[in-house]
Amino acid sequence: MGMNNKIRIATTSLAGCFGCHMSFLDIDERILQLAELVEFDRSPLTDIEHCTNCDIGLIEGGVCNSENVHVLREFRKNCKILVAVGACAINGGLPAMRNFITLEDCLNEAYLSGIGVENAHIPNDPELPLLLDKVRPLHEVVKIDFYLPGCPPSADVFWKFLTDIIEGREPFLPYELIHYD
């Protein structure tokens, strides 16, 4: 736990759309209650660049490139409980629908032969992360401790999970909170 005995949470989005983050914020006024109990480490909600010693890491999105792998590893190393949040983190989701097309075809379409392409070339700046041949769910790259399904998981799912943890219970999602869509 962080200072003040608050539960420290880090969040990030890999190959995701931030929809899960938006849904998290839908806990609305409960966020005040949450703020009493938790503090945020690395997250789009803060300006912290790297996470350190967190209790919970919430990750939305699958793994589509080398940078995703590095971030995921940082989270795994620094979070006691690592949570795959949402459909993309769990099974690759929408981005994984490119898995049925070769990377070559994808890049050709986007950078070489697609409609409206000018100055056709495949980006090769060393600063850019390279794409993996397939988008992977998180559990195929690091060990995952818990899963919050949904596209996105509803605010109540986040709330139930976090309150279970805060109150020292084994997290459990009842039927009404399990949705894959």
Place this chain on the structure above:
Amino acid sequence: MIHFVQDLVESNHYLPTRLLHLLREIQARYHYIPNTAIEQLAELLNIPRTHIISVIEFYSFFHLTPRGQYDLLISDSITDHMLGKIPLLDYLTKKLEVKVGEVRHDDLVSIDNTSCTGMCDQGPAGLINGYALTNLSLTRIDHLTDLINQQIPLEEWPSDYFLVKDNIQKKDLLLNNPVHMGDALISMFNRGKAETLNEINFSELRGRGGAGYKTAWKWQLCCENEYQNVDALDNVATNNHQTRYVVCNADEGEPGTFKDRVLLNSYAHQVFEGMTLCAAIIGAEHGFLYLRGEYLYLYEKLQTILKDRREAGLLGKNILNKNLNFDIEICLGAGAYICGEESALIESLEGKMGIPRNRPPYPVTQGYLSKPTVVNNVETFMAAASISVYGGEWFAKIGTEKSKGTKLLSICGDCDRSGIYEYPFGTTIYTILNDCGASDVQGIQIGGPSGIFISNHEFERQLGFEDLATGGSFIIFNHTRNILDIVNNFTHFFAHESCGFCTPCRVGTSLLKNQLNKIIDGHGSTGDVVALEELCQIIKKQSHCGLGQTAANPILTTLSRYPELYQGLLKKISYEPGFDLDEALEAARKLSGRDDTNAHLTQVEIAS
């Protein structure tokens, strides 16, 4: 082609049950099953084209796209590997200029792997256009390449390429006392059918395929609905009751097994006599020998034997003038291990995919075409014929309490004298190893991949249903062999042969293959062996038939004996991906032309 298919279907009486046979003929002639043939078959047989396509796609020896005029299949049994299959296959593909699984650009030749062809005592082995090739060597491959490139017909190839030896090394009760043509039937008629069934019952003969169901009970169950008691057997006119079938299971697909091959080559009369005996007792008029496709080379010979038996009055109408009518048809399989499972075999006989049925009902009440059917192994019929001649006591006085008589073993692998050995049940492994000249033994696979792997601490164990049950496969491994290579070969075999009917086996065997590969490839971490074992248990427990229920045995029986082998491969980290991360960037590296440090990934995080 239209005439060919038309004539073929006509000569097979428009019977959809003959579908496998029809497809075999078409495949042999055109090197695939052309779409026009499918359409024509569908119309002539009055079955949906989807039925035909599903059968083609189910059996390994049928193809929807053309194979080469010379279609080579190389046996993938672990014993072939031990005899140097991999370098041989590499050499072969280079010589013939074709990759495994492909057809050469000129359509002349194609090469692929195939499951064990049953030539483990004379491998490396293969099939060319369905015919068995034995003792493959570099010299033979050189010559074979020339023969193919010069398009010499198979009939003109040297006959020793196709020579299959019996290699009978040790005879006992059955092999030493062959039954003379007709004697088993004469004994039966002299004694009476009911008395003969009693003798078989008294002999305590159990099925030799592996499962070990008592033969007399099976035969009795098959006719029970009709007769209130067996004594009535002799009073019922043979042509006066329900249709029943006798099926001989010669789909000897368990890797490492080849004893049925030898029995059918040298004791076929006796096997057919055993079937006829069964037919007389249960009241069947029609029998099938389901011969695995890999034994195509035996087909003509067996047909001749059937013809001889008909001429000798031992098959056909009014056998031995005893008002018994019975004949046997030979049906060839087409490359599907699952068809060794009796209900899958029956489906295959009916011209369908070999998918095991739901049971009950069992074949003895609803088998071929839903009629009561006895399915027994080749060796079982052979033993039954002997028992009819020599009596139940003769058989039962040998063996152990729960396993009477003898068992034929196909011994192969690391030993001086591989081949067929007949042993009384109760014989110790130690004795067997001594006889076949095996030294420096690390372990033995007993009963094939679906059986168990025993270590060199277990040589006091005995053959028998109460200890080491086996359908006949006995593969010996010395200390130069890597156990995980063996397990890997077997695990791939099951994934390849799963019929795909039920979820746990269809998906589970493929997951198992991948999970095992992950560990063997060095990508395993702390929890991976636990996950492997857990997956094994689900497949074993929840699968539909014997294939799935035993598919995890290679892993489970070696994991319990050599846990350190598996654990030793695991990295001391909590998790590692099952796929190669850096390899996953290769396509992007190529396309972007990059090779900088950022363009690579380590498999696991390096501690900073």
Place this chain on the structure above:
Amino acid sequence: MSKSITIDGQSIPFIDGQTIMEAATAAGIYIPHLCHHPEYTPHGSCKLCNVKVNGRVCSACTFPAMEDQEVLSNTAELINDRQKITQMLFVEGNHFCPSCEKSGNCQLQAVAYHLNMLDNYFPLFYPTRKVDASHAEILIDHNRCIFCTLCVRASQEADNKDIFAISGRGINKHLIINSTSGLLRETDIDIKDQAAHICPTGAILIKYTAYQVPIGERTYDHTEIDQVSLNLEKHGHE
């Protein structure tokens, strides 16, 4: 005196010829299943309904109910195995629920919800499979097929046609369609056919009906599959 079996300790009656599944359903006991449908010949392939009968694993949908059977269904072991089997079905195909119009009405998804399945557990296969949109009214998405053969059986048994079959072996199993081109367009399937509506997943869909019922108001959004199934299948019997 009627005959009875026990399921998880509860005695329930059966009549000769009933399967364990039929007896259970009639008694209001739900056993998870996907390939079973009361109107069609039992198939026994999905193995979700596997129960222990006097210690031996049997498929409830095909195994006959018989006197003296002690059936176990809701044990921790069987529930765990069912969840794993469901996960196998998910990783074998491509089940992207958020982009599937069947979501909320899908039995595969509903069984997974019922089993509290939160993840896929196994590595995913991501097989490359096709979509057949050739027919004017019916869509086939092979990515979602679980080889339950319900469409095969419905087409044969209810529609007296033979539109579908499952072909191939092992992990290469696939649904094939009875036309020269292999496309649905060239079959005589009709939108009124049972086969067009029987699919437990989103592999066979009726076009232009996708969002008539909004997400959130669909069959399994608020009612668990055990209740839905018992209501439907009990009525089916009466």
